[in-house]
Amino acid sequence: MTSTGRFRRQFLGIMGAAALTMTWVAPGLAADFTMKFSTPTINDLQHEWMKRYKEELEKRSGGRIEVQLYPASQLGPVNTVLEGMQLGTIEGTINPSEFYVGVDPRFQVPAVPGLFDSMEDARKKLNDPKARENLLNLGADKGIIGISLLVYGPQVIATRKDVKTLADLAGQRLRVLASETETGTITALGASAVPMPLNEVSAALQQGVIDGVSSVLDVFVSLRTNEVAPHLLRTELWYLNTIASVSKAWLDSLPEDLQKMVIETGKDLEQPMFERQLERDKANRETWAAKGGTSVELQGADEEKAQAAAAGVAKAFLDAHPEMKETYDLIKNGGSN
Template sequence: MNTASPRPVARRSLFKAGAFGAAAVAGGLALSACGGGSLAGSGGGGGESKTFKLAETHPDDYPTTLGDKKFAELAEKYSDGRIKIQVYPNAQLGEESDAIEQVQMGSIEMTRISSAPMGEFVPAMGLFSLPYLFDDADHLWRFLESESGKKLLGEVDGAGFKGLGYFDPGARSFYTSKKPIKAPTDVKGLKIRVQESQVQIDFIKALGGSPTPMDYGEVYSSLQSGLLDGAENNEPSYLSASHYEVAKNYTLDRHMRVAEVLLINKDTWAGLDTKDQEALQKAADEAAPFQREKWDAQVETDLEKLRGEGVTINEISDLAPWREATKSVIDKHGAKLGEYLDAVEELRTA
């Protein structure tokens, strides 16, 4: 049985504690009985085989899913077959907000999660939701690979997780069903879907819009019905979820570069011996550049596909008015992120 001390659970978990708590207990007892790695772990000499589940929201051929699969392949290789990771794409184990709670409770072992909902569990992760913070992808990765980026990843330890590394989700941009967004004032009055992140909620409010937190799987029908006027996401997500069918105006303002985080349950990690921990970490480190390469290629391909589908793409070249309009968000949420904001600024021209 799991004898670790209780871990903090995010506020929204209070509404689901009964369902997920039962799942965690049942999963933990079953895995303890059969020698699985979810809550107990062997901690032995690396001879026991373990099979872990990794929850993924996106489709089977999506760049983050491909990164998950490469991670699983390398983990099995570097552990000499002792660790097998089953990747479950298409939100088979729940949407991101559900999957992260299940990993925190230990009913599943791993997930690939956006840092935006992670901010509810680890406030410092809200850094990545701050608008127009990074100039481009290279700027983002200079930060992620710096000592500050590694320190930020380590902050998830206090919430019941072990952070194995970052994946690249590109840049998030607006798309709308009716009028296009070409200037900050165009967002005023629009109902925009956001992730469950207070930073993102305040970002939309700063632009005069009406933020609507909603699970990813509900966005298409909500755009179609008019419950939403728009949403925001990267190019592959916009295309793969077919949101372009019901929202044909895409504005490349690239307002957020929200890092993806590869997580494992902290007790599961602690139950591994040193050799298997090293194998998992090495696999994560090598899967990251592979995933980034897949991502960059996918973005170029998907933009061409979107143009072919009749999507109107508006490229924003001058971000100054957007940064000015949303400065209050950084002032509010950046107050406790001083050292990380300083690092971002220092790496802007590195």
């Protein structure tokens, strides 16, 4: 055999061995588990949390878990996502606590008026170990496990027309979440409460189906609500808090070390996200004003009337639902020891 033939044979042998090696190791390059994570919002606290969670969990797991992000309801409305999580076809989601009311009615407790008086107070109470454990496990028997509790911000109302007093709210159709206390409080203020998925809100505002939205400023800025409803009424009668959760069926399918990473990563992000949200709230107010949005607070008798109405709704709700008492008391007394 000539030297050229020997070289050709050696070269083909080397290439063949390399191909076999590549075939052998390639499966190890792919993640062992995929985690599809959904949220109805985009470019806000929830979306930012998902991005940080993806980066941190993929790093901690050494790439064994791949986190895929689906903001802006790309996997469907919240109810569809929660059903998918219970079936194990969707692995994670992050939403305001009231969105989980269909899983367990007690998820609306964090939105009861008067429970918190500031973002710092909300963080302190929700970080209490007993309160935290209770909230994160409310949906466990329905196949949903909480992994992170985040303070979203105080409730405000964005409207199409300028609203400065309670009288201006009379008859206004305001989009709300699914909690009894929010619906009850908005109604007590003289407006009409209209439950509606977030992905339908912008069109509904543009078409005049609704006159305004009750939510948090972070959402309004990210969705550019000021372009349709530029007037902000800072009622701040309750605080919105958001919960990141995972499918129990999926979590149980993971090795023990990965289960621990999924849960611990969620908890470890809570404090840095809270600090980020405090800064974000200040920036949001500046952004809202810079883009032509107005902002007012209820004054004098109107403020007192609104506070009294919200307190009455909260009391009636708790009296009618004694099963909420344990969760309410744990949060109310959280961080006091």
